[in-house]
Amino acid sequence: MSNDTITQAVSDRYAKAVTSGEEMCCPTGYNHEDLRTFIPEPVLKVSYGCGTPVGLTTVQSGETVLDIGSGGGIDCFEASRRVGPKGSVIGIDMTDEMLSMARTHAPAVAANLGYPQSNVDFRKGFADSMPVEANTIDLIVSNCVINLAPDKSKVFSEMYRVLKPGGRFTVSDIVADRPVPNYLVHDKGKWGDCLSGALTLTQYWGGLRKAGFRGLHQVTFIPWRVIDGIHFLSLTLTGFKLPHEATNGHPSFATFKGPFSRVVDELECSFIRGVPQPIGSSTATLLQSLPYRDLFILSEKPVELSAQDPDWSAVLPEEAHCVWEGHFALMTGPFIEAADDDHHVYHCGAPHEICSKTLKVLSSDGYRPHFAVINRAGEGISEDSEPCGPNEGCC
Numbered sequence: 001m002s003n004d005t006i007t008q009a010v011s012d013r014y015a016k017a018v019t020s021g022e023e024m025c026c027p028t029g030y031n032h033e034d035l036r037t038f039i040p041e042p043v044l045k046v047s048y049g050c051g052t053p054v055g056l057t058t059v060q061s062g063e064t065v066l067d068i069g070s071g072g073g074i075d076c077f078e079a080s081r082r083v084g085p086k087g088s089v090i091g092i093d094m095t096d097e098m099l100s101m102a103r104t105h106a107p108a109v110a111a112n113l114g115y116p117q118s119n120v121d122f123r124k125g126f127a128d129s130m131p132v133e134a135n136t137i138d139l140i141v142s143n144c145v146i147n148l149a150p151d152k153s154k155v156f157s158e159m160y161r162v163l164k165p166g167g168r169f170t171v172s173d174i175v176a177d178r179p180v181p182n183y184l185v186h187d188k189g190k191w192g193d194c195l196s197g198a199l200t201l202t203q204y205w206g207g208l209r210k211a212g213f214r215g216l217h218q219v220t221f222i223p224w225r226v227i228d229g230i231h232f233l234s235l236t237l238t239g240f241k242l243p244h245e246a247t248n249g250h251p252s253f254a255t256f257k258g259p260f261s262r263v264v265d266e267l268e269c270s271f272i273r274g275v276p277q278p279i280g281s282s283t284a285t286l287l288q289s290l291p292y293r294d295l296f297i298l299s300e301k302p303v304e305l306s307a308q309d310p311d312w313s314a315v316l317p318e319e320a321h322c323v324w325e326g327h328f329a330l331m332t333g334p335f336i337e338a339a340d341d342d343h344h345v346y347h348c349g350a351p352h353e354i355c356s357k358t359l360k361v362l363s364s365d366g367y368r369p370h371f372a373v374i375n376r377a378g379e380g381i382s383e384d385s386e387p388c389g390p391n392e393g394c395c
């Protein structure tokens with residue numbers, strides 16, 4: 001099946017859906033009561049996203065926001081409200097019927113927001129060749145679209161091209177816990193259902209990193225569907241096109257605070273908790289970005305931490321028997337690799353089977369933001385407990 005065939009099938013599917021007002025796709029979490037105060041009902045009815053990339057206080061007043069695959073316009077209109085009359089929003093979609101729905105309702109949204117005219121520009125275009133100038137966008141959002149594009153690496157490169165240095169994206173999309181098999185990949189109909197084109201988290205994360213993005217980390221995840229044993233998750237990810245220069249100077253040392261005992265960042269520098277490490281200017285810029293900055297002490301002189309120091313963070317497993325309940329943890333960034341205090345080494349995106357004790361550790365405040373946890377067990381697991389002391393490592 002060619003990329004053109006897939007794209008046509010997806011466009012036909014959404015043209016049909018918006019024309020009939022059919023309900024489609026995934027869990028979003030938008031508060032429709034609130035959105036109804038300024039967005040007309042026909043737009044809300046064709047909300048086909050899988051997250052709330054604009055509803056997460058990601059958007060700031062006065063910004064230029066780009067929505068890839070804007071559909072009926074729901075995220076563009078919410079972004080329009082959040083950027084205010086001085087900001088602007090561009091929505092890109094390849095499907096005429098979707099663009100028509102969004103353009104029809106843009107004047108009413110502007111009037112409801114008290115704007116002299118709409119600050120949203122809906123453009124026809126493809127995610128892998130966007131009609132947008134390079135280095136002009138502060139924030140890219142996208143809601144359940146990139147999985148539908150046959151060539152994701154082109155989409156990721158386009159995202160990087162159009163963002164300003166220092167710009168960021170927040171994207172909600174469907175990913176799978178294992179590679180989607182060929183019988184789904186070659187099923188034209190299932191592309192439109194957000195299944196056939198889903199990447200694994202490792203592939204998705206790796207593709208964004210290869211395009212140049214850094215500071216990649218999860219905002220939220222929602223388990224969605226299990227089909228033939230494959231778990232499809234709705235994941236909202238954020239990442240940055242880092243600025244050319246670090247914003248707060250060039251600290252010479254970084255000390256990792258925890259809770260992991262060891263981590264490898266996206267530039268492949270390793271850090272051991274509490275041990276100061278000399279850093280260069282690229283690492284200094286990276287570690288000043290959002291997901292890292294609270295996890296490190298950045299300093300001019302080496303700062304060592306001990307376990308007694310209030311900045312030191314660790315979460316130890318209970319001294320108890322553990323139970324295998326079918327849980328798998330997927331590390332979602334920003335680290336490529338990380339170790340906990342109980343001999344587990346996690347690789348970003350790769351499902352790692354964990355016992356009940358480790359589940360408890362990863363559910364703690366320090367670890368939770370870095371993981372999506374799924375349960376692959378079917379009915380009737382025995383849940384026999386296993387001895388699990390310091391010398392009897394279980395998982």
Ligand SMILES: C[S@@+](CC[C@H](N)C(=O)[O-])C[C@H]1O[C@@H](n2cnc3c(N)ncnc32)[C@H](O)[C@@H]1O
Pocket residue numbers: 007010011014025046047048049050068069070071072073074075092093094095098125126127128142143144145148149150
């Ligand atoms: C699942 S809907 C989501 C629409 C909207 N983001 C929302 O949350 O309601 C996918 C939308 O992306 C558009 N789309 C899919 N693939 C695209 C591509 N490669 N380039 C541009 N638009 C695309 C479709 O036309 C459709 O409007």
